[in-house]
Amino acid sequence: MVEIQRSAQGSDERLRDAERTRAELLEIATEVFSEQGYSGARVDEIAERTRTTKRMIYYYFGGKEGLYLAVLEAAYRGIRETEQALRADDLAPVDALRRIAEMTFDHHHDHPAFIRIVSVENIHHGQHLGKVESLRDLGTPAASLLDDVLARGRGTGELRDDVDALDVHMLISSYCVFQVANSATFGFLFGRDMLAPDVRARHRRILGDIVVGWLTTS
Amino acid sequence: MVEIQRSAQGSDERLRDAERTRAELLEIATEVFSEQGYSGARVDEIAERTRTTKRMIYYYFGGKEGLYLAVLEAAYRGIRETEQALRADDLAPVDALRRIAEMTFDHHHDHPAFIRIVSVENIHHGQHLGKVESLRDLGTPAASLLDDVLARGRGTGELRDDVDALDVHMLISSYCVFQVANSATFGFLFGRDMLAPDVRARHRRILGDIVVGWLTTS
Amino acid sequence: MVEIQRSAQGSDERLRDAERTRAELLEIATEVFSEQGYSGARVDEIAERTRTTKRMIYYYFGGKEGLYLAVLEAAYRGIRETEQALRADDLAPVDALRRIAEMTFDHHHDHPAFIRIVSVENIHHGQHLGKVESLRDLGTPAASLLDDVLARGRGTGELRDDVDALDVHMLISSYCVFQVANSATFGFLFGRDMLAPDVRARHRRILGDIVVGWLTTS
Amino acid sequence: MVEIQRSAQGSDERLRDAERTRAELLEIATEVFSEQGYSGARVDEIAERTRTTKRMIYYYFGGKEGLYLAVLEAAYRGIRETEQALRADDLAPVDALRRIAEMTFDHHHDHPAFIRIVSVENIHHGQHLGKVESLRDLGTPAASLLDDVLARGRGTGELRDDVDALDVHMLISSYCVFQVANSATFGFLFGRDMLAPDVRARHRRILGDIVVGWLTTS
C-alpha cells in the first residue's frame, strides 16, 4: 500500500511537473514575446531561460505560434479576472467612476507585459487573437461594469446621458495603455518618464479628474 | 561640348534616378515595417515590392537597420512639419484647444503608418530612436504650441492653471494613438470599428469635449 | 481456488488483450507503411490511429524497423497462404493457366496494401526482406504450381516448351503488380483508371488471353 | 573594349555556372530521391554530394518539394524525348511492334532512376505529379505511336482489332517497369537477377514474342 501510495504520489508529482513545465514556458514566453515582439522572439531564448528544452515548446504548444497564442490567451484571461474582481456597486456613481479609472490605471502600470503583448498583437493586426476560441466575447465584463455605473448616475442626474460605456472605456484604456506602451518614445521626445512614481501618481489623478469632469458636465 | 553636355545630363538623370530609387525604397519600407514590425519585416519583401533589387538597400542604407532608421527619421520629420504648420494664435484659447485636439486627431487617423511605426519602435524600447541624431529635440514644437495657448487662457482665467502643456499633449496623444494603434484588438473585443467614418467623427467630437471640458473646469 | 481461477482468467484476458494490441498495431502499421512508405510513415501516426500508445510499438516490436519487418512478414505470409490455396490440378493445362492468371490478378487487386508494401520494400532495395528469416524461400509455391501445369501441358503438346515457370510467373506478376502499384501515375498520364470495375474486368480478360496465347503458340 | 569583352565573358560564365549549379543539384537529387524515396532523401545529403551548399536548393528550387518536382519534371521530360525520337513508320506493323517493345524495354533498363522515381511518386499517390503544369498531357506521344502502328496493322489484317493502343502500352510498360522496379524482391524470392545481361536479353526477346503473339492472334 505504501508502494501504491508512493507511486500515486509519483504520478501526481509528474503531473504537477508537467503543469509546472508548461506554466514556466508560458511565463518566460510572455516575457520574451512582450520584450521582443512575435518575430523578434526566439524559441531558443525562451527555452534557454527555462529549466526545460526547446523541444518541450513543441511538445506542449505545437510550435512558436501555438506558444504565442497560449500567451495571448493567458494574458487576456488575467485581465478579465482583474476586471471581474473590480466591484463598484457600493460607491456613488461619481466615486465609482474615479475608482474604475484608477484601478484600471494601476492594472496597466502593474502589468506592462500584458500591455506590450497587446501592442504586439496590434502590430500583427490582431490576426492571432481571432484564433483563440476562448477570447471570443471577452470585452463584455469591462463594458458592463461601466454600464451599470453610468445607468445609476444617469438616473440621479449626476452623469450626462449622451455618452455610453464604450466611450468611457475607450478613454480610460487609451490613456492607460499609452502610459506603458509608449513610454519609450514619449520619454525620449519629451523627457518625461511616465513610469516614474511621481509622474505615475500625477497621471493617475489627472485621469480621474478627466473622466469625472467629462461625465459630470451637463 | 556636346559630349560634355550629354554626360552632364546623364549624370543629372542618374542622380534623379538615384533619388527616386532611394525614395521608393523608403516608401515601401515604411509600409512594410509598419505592417510587420521591425523583426517581422523582410528585406527581401521590401526589395521585391520595389523596382530595384535588394542589393540597393545595402547600397543606400547600409542594411536593414539603416533602412529602418531612415524610415523612422522620415516619419518623424513628417509629423514635425505638420505640427509646425498648425497655427492657432488667431483663435480664442478654448477654440484653439479644440482645434489642436481635432487636428491632431485627424493627423493620426490620416497617417496610420506613422503611428504604427511608433508602436513598433516602442516594442523595441525606443532603442533605434536614440540613434537618429536629427530626432533629438523633436518634441518641442507640439508642446510649445500648447504652451502658448495655455498661457493665453490662464491669463484671462478661461483655462485652469494646474495643468501643463505636456499633460494636455499626453491626453490628446494617447487618445489619438489608441484609435489607430489598437484598432485591431479593440475592434475584435468590443465590436466597434474605430476607423469607420461615423465612429471616427464621434470620437473626434468627444476628444474636443474632453479636452475643453477638462481645462475649463475651475 | 477462486483466487487462482480468477487470476488465470485475468492472465488469459491479458494475453488476449496483448494479442489484440499487437494485431491492431500490425494492421494499422500495414496501412500506414503502404500509404506513406517506410520513411514517410510516422510512428506517432501509427500509434494515434490505434487504441494503444506509441510506447507499445517499442514494447512489442522493438521499434519502427521491427514493426515494419513484422508488417512485411505478415504481408508475405498472407500471399503465400493464398497461393497455397490455389489448386489447379483438376483443370486442363490451358484452363489452369488462365485460372492462375486470373486468380493472381484478383488477388493483387484485392490486396493493394500488400502490393504497395512490396513497392516500398523495392524502393529500399529489399534491404529489410533479407532480415526476415521466415521469408527465405517463399517463392517456391507460386513457381511450383506453374511448373506442374507447364509440365502437364508440355506432355500433351498443348504448351510450348521453351518457357519456364518463372518466365510465366514474371509476366503475370508484372502485369498484375502494375495495375495496383502504378495506377496513380498511369491514371494521371493516360486518363484510364485501372482500378475501375470495368477496366479491371477488361484487363483481367486480356491477361488471360496474353498468357494463354503466348504459351499455346508453337 | 577588351575590358568589356572580358566582363561579358565573366557574366556569361556566371550564368553558365548558375545553370551548372542548378543542373548538378537536379542530377544528384534525381539519384538520391530515386535511391531513398521522397521522405527518405535528405536535403543535406543531396547538397553534400554537390559542389554547392544546401542553401542553393532553397535558392533555386524553393525547398525539398520544389526540388522533387523539378526532378519529376526532368525525368518525365527525358522519357518523352526518347519516345518522340522513336520512329517506326518505316517498318511493317509486326516488326514495328516488336521494335517498340524492345526499345521501351531498353529504355527502362537504361534509366532505372527514372523508373524508381515513378515508383516513389506512386507510393505518394501521384500527389506531386499533378502539381507540375508541364506534365499535363504527357502520355499522348507513346500512345499515338502505337495507335499508328495498330491502325496500319488492322488495315492489312495482320493485327487484331479488339485491342487498343493503351492496352498494348500497358502490357509493355508493366513488363518493363517490373524488371527494374521489382528486381530487389523478385531476385530475393526467386533467385533470378533481372538486371543480369543474359536474363535481360532473354526477357527482352520474350516481351517481343508476347506482344507480337498476342496481337497477331486472330
Next chain:
DNA sequence: TATGAATGAGATTTCATTCAT
C-alpha cells in the same frame, strides 16, 4: 502490461548580408 512525460539528434527552412563584376 502499460503509460505520459521527456528528449537528443538531426532535419528543413529562413534571413540578412556579401561577392564578383
Next chain:
DNA sequence: AATGAATGAAATCTCATTCAT
C-alpha cells in the same frame, strides 16, 4: 549606379526513442 549569384549562421521544427513509474 547597379546587379544576379551565392552564402553562413541561425532559426524553426520533426522524429524515433527512452525514462520513470
